[in-house]
Amino acid sequence: MLKKAAWQPSPAAGEARTASSKDQYIDPVGVLRVLRRRWAVIASILALAVAVAGIYVATTSQRYTASSLLLFNVRDAEQFQQRGYPNPTADSAYIDSQVEVLRSEAIARSVVRNLNLLSDPEFISRTGGLVGIFGKISSAIFGSGTKPNQEGRAVAAFQRNLTIKRIGSTYVIQIDYRSLDATKAARISNAVTEAYLSDQNASKYRFSYDIDAWLRDRLDKLKAQAQNSERAVAEYKAKSNVVGADAPLLSGQQLADLSSGRRVLLKDLESSAQSHRMLYETFLQRVTEFTNQQSFPTNEARIVSEASPLLVKNDPKPVLVLGAATILGLIGGLAVAFGREYLDKSFRSSEQVEKELGTECLGVLPTIGPARDRLPNRRRDGESGDRSMPTFARKHRFVVREPFSQFAETVRSSKIAADVAGLHRPNKVIGITSVRPKEGKTLFAANLSEMMALCGCKVLLIDCQLRNAGMTAQFAPAAKAGVIEVITGQAAVKDVIWRDSSTNLSFLPAVKAVANRDPTAGRVLGPAAMCQLTQLTSAGLETLLQSVQDFYDYVILDLASLTPMADVKAISHLIDSFILVIELGGTSQEAAIDALDSAPPIFEKLLGVVLNQHRQSRLKRLAR
Structure with a gap:
């Protein structure tokens, strides 16, 4: 992970410092920024939820309860x-x-x-x-x-x-x-x-019918048992010629005639008969009570209020449905917004740059509207031999046309950072690069050079993008020779430099044809030849920079991106400072960290980061 912070004046000038770590806490301002940045997502989900609820209310039939x-x-x-x-x-x-x-x-x-x-x-x-x-x-x-x-x-x-x-x-x-x-x-x-x-x-x-049948069956069995027991007592008495063991008519002679065993047996028979009789009478009483209770027409539940027709429609309730949809839509929108913010690993603010990269964020560039200038007259710019830069490139000369715009203020802050760094160490040669292609580094390099020239500095802007000479197409579309011809000895610097008459900016183009062709033979280059050309460019560029530094206050190099090309790493030892341009909301933090970790010399010389391609209408949301 990167540890170095942006260079700032200190007792030990140029010494790297470690970015201060911040405690993890919920930042209300950060939450507000997320809400303002993701308001479109929240509003869309909320509108969708309300629309679905409205369709439901409109298409659902009204009901009464x-x-x-x-x-x-x-x-x-x-x-x-x-x-x-x-x-x-x-x-x-x-x-x-x-x-x-x-x-x-x-x-x-x-x-x-x-x-x-x-x-x-x-x-x-x-x-x-x-x-x-x-x-x-x-x-x-x-x-x-x-x-x-x-x-x-x-x-x-x-x-x-x-x-x-x-x-x-x-x-x-x-x-x-x-x-x-x-x-x-x-x-x-x-x-x-x-x-x-x-x-x-x-x-x-x-239930009563089943219980009654069971009770009657059981009652009949008990009755039969009682009768059988009483019959057994009567038969035994008749057989023994006695009325009963305790009968008052039983004479002493009869008692004497009975043995003790027969008296015990008689008592047992009479006790059993009496028990069966009592059980039968008790069960009969319970059956009678149960029958009387079941015959009484009672019910545990009763109706206390009958339903009556209501004249008010109460389902669906539009206010309730729309209110619930609004709450659910808002919650869903917030969940999606913060979920996307959590999953979005791109740079969204200057605080993220300083925290993740440990370097200073020089500013946030708003997007410039589309240019409406017509294409240049090639006869006027080429055939006459005049190497004056055309004025049709509005975007690349935006600070000249709009010197008090917010875009110009951000560029001016980068120029001041370069001036301050130059007070403590050599800082003439400044390279403008990016993490990946098409992040707006060429636009920033052109406007930074124009800003420095407007402030009275002698500035040389060099187009070093040999694979895609986009700046040359804007500042010198009719150029026949450029930086490749100079470093290979085919042309002198003074013979290929173009100048802006309004700011006195000097520009060294890169002819687009050299991006993939051998300038001496005109044939397509293979991988080995491209490697030799890179080495030749590195050596020739060193000679070029040494020859022009005495005549210019600043030499600005519009370089290729750090990835996937290795051109910038090959010439990093020739450059005093770097400014890294990162597309706001486009380039991931991981890609930027990996790119700088793979090129320690570039990171050590990093002057700061510029966030580019930010919408003008949303600029205030990321203001510090």
């Missing part, structure tokens, strides 16, 4: 309960269970059949609105699976619009039903309560 209330009579039912047995309706879990019973398919089918809802279009037609549209799309893509019958479809539609809920911790259950018709909604809500009560009564009667 009717409610009825069902109360479980806990106290009233307790007086009919058998003593010693708990009341199941007093249990809260019992009430919750009855809520689920009301939601059951059995109740739904009963209401559908009782009200003949199979002939109602609301229950057998396809769902409309967005739900229906999405359902059709889903069926077309994934298939509809098993097709439900007509009654099943009606039951499903019925259950979708039925809402059963318990009111707080009370014993009251609310039955809500939504329908396109208010009267129908009330009728169905009441029908649900009636179906539930009927189902409970039928269940109770079925």
Whole structure:
């Protein structure tokens, strides 16, 4: 990771310093910048959510909701309960269970059949609105699976619009039903309560019938056991010629005639008969009580409020739906905005440059509007032999046309940084480069040179982009020779330099044809020949720079990018300072760090970074 910060005047001039680390914390200003930078994304998602909600409200049919209330009579039912047995309706879990019973398919089918809802279009037609549209799309893509019958479809539609809920911790259950018709909604809500009560009564009667049959069978068995026991006692007495072991008519002679064993057996038989008789009478009493209770027409639940038609449409609620959509859209927009900001590893502010690269950010260049100048007259600029730079290059001479613009102020701050650095160390030769191609370094190099010339400095601008001589096409489109001819000894510097008459800027072009051809033979170069040309250019450029430094205050080199070419690294020892141009929002931080880590000499001589291609309308959002 880079450690060096931008050079600044200090007691040890030119000594590298380590960028100060900042604690990780939530920066409110940074959050505000993210919101202002990503406002379009947030607004788009918010507008989409509101639009979907609006379509839903517009396409969804208005519905009415009717409610009825069902109360479980806990106290009233307790007086009919058998003593010693708990009341199941007093249990809260019992009430919750009855809520689920009301939601059951059995109740739904009963209401559908009782009200003949199979002939109602609301229950057998396809769902409309967005739900229906999405359902059709889903069926077309994934298939509809098993097709439900007509009654099943009606039951499903019925259950979708039925809402059963318990009111707080009370014993009251609310039955809500939504329908396109208010009267129908009330009728169905009441029908649900009636179906539930009927189902409970039928269940109770079925249960009573089963219990009664079991009780009578058990009672008959107990009665038979009691009778058999009494019969056995009577037979034994008759056989023994006694009335009973404790009978008062039994004489002393009879008792004497009975052995002790026979007396014990008789007592056992009489005790068994008495026990069976008591068990039978007790069970008979309980059966009588149960029969009397079941014959009394009681029910644990009763209707306390019947549903009535409402004249107010309450579903869907436009305010509620749009409000929820607004909140969800805002949350979604913020999530996407901060997610994109987190995933966006490009440079978005000067603070990021200083933090990640450990160097100074010299400024942020706003984007210049498209130039409207016409192409130059080639006869006037070439055939006459006049090497005056044309004035049609508006973008590359923007600081001359608009010296008080924000663009010019940023360029001027870079010029001042170069001047201050020159007070402490040699800083005549300045190279302008970028991390990758097409980041605007040529535009910045041209305007920086023009700015320095405007301030009275003698400046030589050299186009060193041998693979793409873009600056030459703007400043010297009719040039026949340039920097390659000079470093190879084919031309003298004074014979190929072009000048700007308004600023006295000197410009050494690079003929575009030399980008991939041998200037002496005119043939296409291979990899080995290109390597030899690079070495020749490095040696020749050193001689060129030594010959012009005495005549100029600054020599500005418009260099190639650091990646993927290696040209800048080959001549880095010839340059006093570098200014790195980075496309704002385009070049990743990782790419910039890797490029500078791979070229330590360039990083050590780095004067600062200029963020380029920032929209004028958004410049204030990144202001420090």
